[in-house]
Amino acid sequence: MVAIEGAACAFALGAAAVLAATLGAHAAGDKTYLMKISIATVGDAQHEFAKNYAAAVERDSDGRIKTEVYPASQLGSIQQQAEGVQFNAIQCQIVPPEFLTGIDERFEVLTAPALVKSTKDGQRLAADPAVRNLMLGLGADKGLHGVALFMVSQSAIVSTKPIRHLVDFKTKKIRIFASQFQREAMQRLGAVPKAMTLGDVLPALQDNALDGAVTAITILNSIQFMRAARYVTEIDQPAIFGIAELSRKWYDFLPADLQKIVDHDAMTTAAALNPLVPDFNARARNTWTASGGELIRLPPDEQSAMLRTWASVGADVSKAKPSLAAAYKIVTDAAK
Numbered sequence: 491m492v493a494i495e496g497a498a499c500a501f502a503l504g505a506a507a508v509l510a511a512t513l514g515a516h517a518a519g520d521k522t523y524l525m526k527i528s529i530a531t532v533g534d535a536q537h538e539f540a541k542n543y544a545a546a547v548e549r550d551s552d553g554r555i556k557t558e559v560y561p562a563s564q565l566g567s568i569q570q571q572a573e574g575v576q577f578n579a580i581q582c583q584i585v586p587p588e589f590l591t592g593i594d595e596r597f598e599v600l601t602a603p604a605l606v607k608s609t610k611d612g613q614r615l616a617a618d619p620a621v622r623n624l625m626l627g628l629g630a631d632k633g634l635h636g637v638a639l640f641m642v643s644q645s646a647i648v649s650t651k652p653i654r655h656l657v658d659f660k661t662k663k664i665r666i667f668a669s670q671f672q673r674e675a676m677q678r679l680g681a682v683p684k685a686m687t688l689g690d691v692l693p694a695l696q697d698n699a700l701d702g703a704v705t706a707i708t709i710l711n712s713i714q715f716m717r718a719a720r721y722v723t724e725i726d727q728p729a730i731f732g733i734a735e736l737s738r739k740w741y742d743f744l745p746a747d748l749q750k751i752v753d754h755d756a757m758t759t760a761a762a763l764n765p766l767v768p769d770f771n772a773r774a775r776n777t778w779t780a781s782g783g784e785l786i787r788l789p790p791d792e793q794s795a796m797l798r799t800w801a802s803v804g805a806d807v808s809k810a811k812p813s814l815a816a817a818y819k820i821v822t823d824a825a826k
């Protein structure tokens with residue numbers, strides 16, 4: 491009788507343990523996770539990626555991940571957004587990678603001039619496994635988890651006075667991204683480079699603190715740059731990429747199935763964006779000229795001369811820094 495009662499007790503305890511484990515699994519499955527997605531731009535390819543990525547993650551997680559998209563630096567400057575991602579105040583940032591050079595200087599390697607000559611070249615480079623593994627692995631020890639890399643646009647210079655020839659760059663104060671490659675490139679043209687985040691550019695143009703700014707044409711209309719400058723010189727160099735970085739703390743806290751979803755959806759969203767990028771750029775050009783802006787191209791011989799002037803920038807900047815030189819070799823090998 492005692493043995494029977496003991497067995498019954500053991501069975502009851504075992505059943506209770508199974509029930510508790512089942513309830514715990516259901517509770518974990520029912521838990522929702524907030525994913526704030528932050529970008530500095532609005533109405534461009536990065537914004538489109540953010541919206542499409544958010545929709546895919548909510549759909550594929552059956553609502554277990556709730557997403558919120560914050561364009562136009564609503565959550566602070568680019569640097570503040572990056573810090574927010576590192577410490578899990580923000581779960582995802584989409585940004586040109588060179589703005590993360592304070593975390594790892596190799597983030598700037600894709601801004602080397604003359605690396606790619608067209609949008610298709612840039613898209614192939616971003617999809618190259620060696621390049622993608624390099625770029626998405628940066629910052630892993632500093633709170634970042636990279637999930638996507640994609641081509642945004644080729645560069646243009648928006649300016650208060652027209653830049654029609656290489657000589658027009660001389661002494662001009664030109665905003666650049668946070669990149670040694672861009673700094674060296676502009677100095678070789680005789681310009682005065684000034685690293686600056688996007689939110690500060692328009693006021694600086696209005697106050698004559700800048701004469702021009704390296705940017706993507708796709709953001710000029712939505713941020714109303716026409717109020718300060720109506721000239722855009724399409725120099726095409728360097729290429730502008732976007733990178734999607736998740737908070738490592740947030741990512742590591744997710745169940746394994748949700749980790750797979752946020753990784754997979756980022757890659758597929760980036761691939762699906764590629765065919766849309768030329769249309770974004772074409773519409774931006776049309777809107778700019780329809781609003782009274784002017785699009786300028788350097789004469790072909792001067793465009794070629796600029797590329798020759800910049801041909802050694804990447805090697806010259808990176809040669810004194812072994813880790814940057816190794817990263818530069820990876821991207822140049824892929825670009826070839």
